Amino acid sequence: MERITANQGQSEIKGGVPVLQMNKVTKMIKGKAIVNQLSFEIGRGEIVGLLGPNGAGKTTTIRMMTGLIKMTEGDVLVQGHSIRNDFKQAIAHIGAIIENPEFYSHMTGLDNLLQYVRMSDGISKSRITEVVELVGLQEAMNKKVKAYSLGMRQRLGIAQALLHSPKLLILDEPTNGLDPAGIREMRDYMRKIAEVEGISILISSHMLGEIEQICHRAVVIQNGTLVRVTRLGAEAQTEGEVALTVRVDNIAAAQAVIQAEDGVKLTGADELHSELNIRLYDHKVPELVAALGAAKVGVYRITEHKQSLEEDFLNWTGGNRIA
């Protein structure tokens, strides 16, 4: 079962060397597996969400990817370099913000960035200006970081992660603690970065809406094991079928009409709101509406019923119990 899901994850890569390869990564703490045999890949230019309920092992996974904590078994390859045995080569391709971005608050934004410039190889002066402009912090560069808002620190965090032009950007809970405007700003930055810099992004979050809006794929984990890898926005195209919710005045009559109609599946009924959930082919919709009209069933609303990532997520992880 585990193997099948893992392979499924790998086969979805578009081709070429994956930017990141997680290879049966395991972390044991006091005999308990926090992360267990986790394998997935991230291709070039992909935005991937790492999803899971609280305590699923998201942050542990990310800390292992960045070498902050040692893995018990398995390996992480970044552009083919092992984090275990070839750390300096591997980490040079990663830019990351892990949990909240924390800086030396008694120093200015520029001083902080210069710290990281001195710790990487071959970052030009123009690159600093470029990155600062990308996150729009030109005005704040000479202010001390303690005067920064959380949003500004988040942006400085992105700047420090992008300085050395990494191939993979890892963001752990990037919207944690941000207000709605900040969240939206963050999302725009991520899109911009993926386009402008052409790099892969891994976002860990339990904010499903966020993931749904920007990611190409989602890797769902629970209790440290892979639950599934899913391509986002792919379900809508399945077989040309649509799921609709219809609100009617007479639910019994409508049910009768729908059952009589060929190729329309009744998937659920909500008596309270007198709504019916149905599945049918696109071209069948006008026929159904005509049939309902002929049977004198009043139709108030027809809305597309999209299974949201949230519902899928709760299905996969079996509700919101905290592991």
Next chain:
Amino acid sequence: MRKFNLLVLNEWLKIFKKRSFFIPYLIAVLFQAMIAYISHSFSPDSFPSAAAFIKEMLLPTGLGQIIAILAIIGTAGIVSKEHSQGTVKFLLIRARSRTAILASKYVTVLLYALSLTVVTAASIVISGILLFQTGGGETGIADILQSLLYGYVYTVVYVTFVFMVGVLTNSTGVTIGISMFAVMMDKVVIYRDFYKYFLFPNLDLSIYRGGTPPLPGMTLGFSILMLAVYMAVFLLAGFLVFRRRDVA
């Protein structure tokens, strides 16, 4: 090597950019000026010459202890503050080994201790020349340099100890507490033979200058060897733990 120097520069800037950077230097300078003034005003005969004053003041029994305390306070947080502020995450995800990062921090605290020693020594020399009789007496420049060296050795051993404790405990407060306790206890001598293998009686090398050793069987060479062994153990423990630690 250039990469390593840049790491040291980084660490130095983190200390230097603090607004409180100059305070330890100020404390050391004012403290020695106060002692110089008091001994000049109330017991002018205690130091026969400026050189004798300078020689005594530089020792661990003089201002050396103050320098050590100030250096301890500066050193205690250099690793643990990175953890408590959360900046360690950005520090360790760079293309530099943990060994290089910790080594750059160690070199920085050695430089910091040296700068404290040099500034204090310079101010001691100035007050000595201003307040005491220059020339005469038996004390020469060699004695002064020896005192400077012994004072610095005392500070460096402490700084190395504090550096290790800071890595092991990850807490600035606990580190300062343990170190201050050690500084207060290090003058106490337990008159048993095994005690000569402890760190404390070996810390002040100036005891071999003419006087009798605190415990039988102790020599200058013995003490230097003991200090070297202790420092190697401290550094080994610090580096091993820092390299292997999971940063949560």
